[in-house]
Amino acid sequence: MTERPSRRLLLVHAHPDDESINNGATMARYAAEGAHVTLVTCTLGERGEVIPPELAHLTGAGLGEHRLRELTAAMRAVGVEDFRLLGGPGHYQDSGMMGLPDNDDPGCLWQADVDEAAAHLVEVIREVRPQVLVTYDPDGGYGHPDHIQAHRIAMRAADLAAEAGLGIAKVYWNRVPRTIAEDAFARLQEVLPGLTFPKSAVIDDVPGVVDDERITTEIDGTAYAAAKAAAMAAHATQIEVAEPYFALSNQLAQPLFSTEYYELVRGQQGAQGRETDLFAGIEVAS
Numbered sequence: 618m619t620e621r622p623s624r625r626l627l628l629v630h631a632h633p634d635d636e637s638i639n640n641g642a643t644m645a646r647y648a649a650e651g652a653h654v655t656l657v658t659c660t661l662g663e664r665g666e667v668i669p670p671e672l673a674h675l676t677g678a679g680l681g682e683h684r685l686r687e688l689t690a691a692m693r694a695v696g697v698e699d700f701r702l703l704g705g706p707g708h709y710q711d712s713g714m715m716g717l718p719d720n721d722d723p724g725c726l727w728q729a730d731v732d733e734a735a736a737h738l739v740e741v742i743r744e745v746r747p748q749v750l751v752t753y754d755p756d757g758g759y760g761h762p763d764h765i766q767a768h769r770i771a772m773r774a775a776d777l778a779a780e781a782g783l784g785i786a787k788v789y790w791n792r793v794p795r796t797i798a799e800d801a802f803a804r805l806q807e808v809l810p811g812l813t814f815p816k817s818a819v820i821d822d823v824p825g826v827v828d829d830e831r832i833t834t835e836i837d838g839t840a841y842a843a844a845k846a847a848a849m850a851a852h853a854t855q856i857e858v859a860e861p862y863f864a865l866s867n868q869l870a871q872p873l874f875s876t877e878y879y880e881l882v883r884g885q886q887g888a889q890g891r892e893t894d895l896f897a898g899i900e901v902a903s
């Protein structure tokens with residue numbers, strides 16, 4: 618058996634592209650530093666809106682296949698080799714935006730049994746033995762059913778893993794500090810006339826924004842900003858990048874953060890004040 622890297626990070630996301638938007642710099646940094654980075658994506662995003670007109674014909678399973686290729690390219694950009702779909706590609710399908718009839722589709726993630734879905738994730742945890750888990754807050758950052766469900770599955774899997782003696786030392790939720798978001802949007806207003814995007818998004822469009830006091834951890838990804846932007850650009854059906862900004866299919870410009878922020882929700886804070894390392898305080902075998 619080959620020796621496993623001493624630091625192991627697991628991220629759980631809803632759709633291809635969420636990992637690059639939320640954690641692209643973090644993933645690139647830990648991969649570059651030799652940590653084992655594992656991404657589990659719960660659906661292929663088959664109900665995402667497609668931006669490029671030449672790809673607008675893609676829907677359903679065809680779009681899912683295309684998005685898996687985009688995810689593959691994005692993971693190449695951040696240097697992550699271990700990425701998986703929960704239960705295998707296509708096992709759980711995109712539930713669409715909250716309130717749509719799509720939410721009732723029996724194959725969609727929103728209709729999945731959380732315990733059953735979490736069991737798939739526990740198998741990954743058993744294999745990888747991560748010390749750190751990153752996912753969304755209970756609202757999924759912004760209320761998308763798949764993001765809410767990804768949160769529930771990740772947290773339930775963490776509980777089940779602990780019961781099985783596979784406890785994960787630290788669990789984090791993706792965050793953006795309110796003052797950082799406010800400053801970035803203020804700068805965006807100034808440069809917006811020079812950008813290709815017609816309008817600006819607003820802070821409420823950014824997932825996971827909270828008051829600064831709740832931020833426990835700040836990962837400086839400045840050195841990996843280009844890798845993050847490349848990973849986001851690889852998701853061309855979903856994201857248009859014009860560094861340091863980007864837009865989703867609504868064409869509303871928003872800031873691309875190369876420093877990424879987290880709230881520690883389980884485990885011991887590993888530093889006085891803000892941590893600068895997700896593994897802070899964890900004893901890792903050297």
Ligand SMILES: [Zn+2]
Binds near residue numbers: 631632635761764
């Ligand atoms: Zn998503």
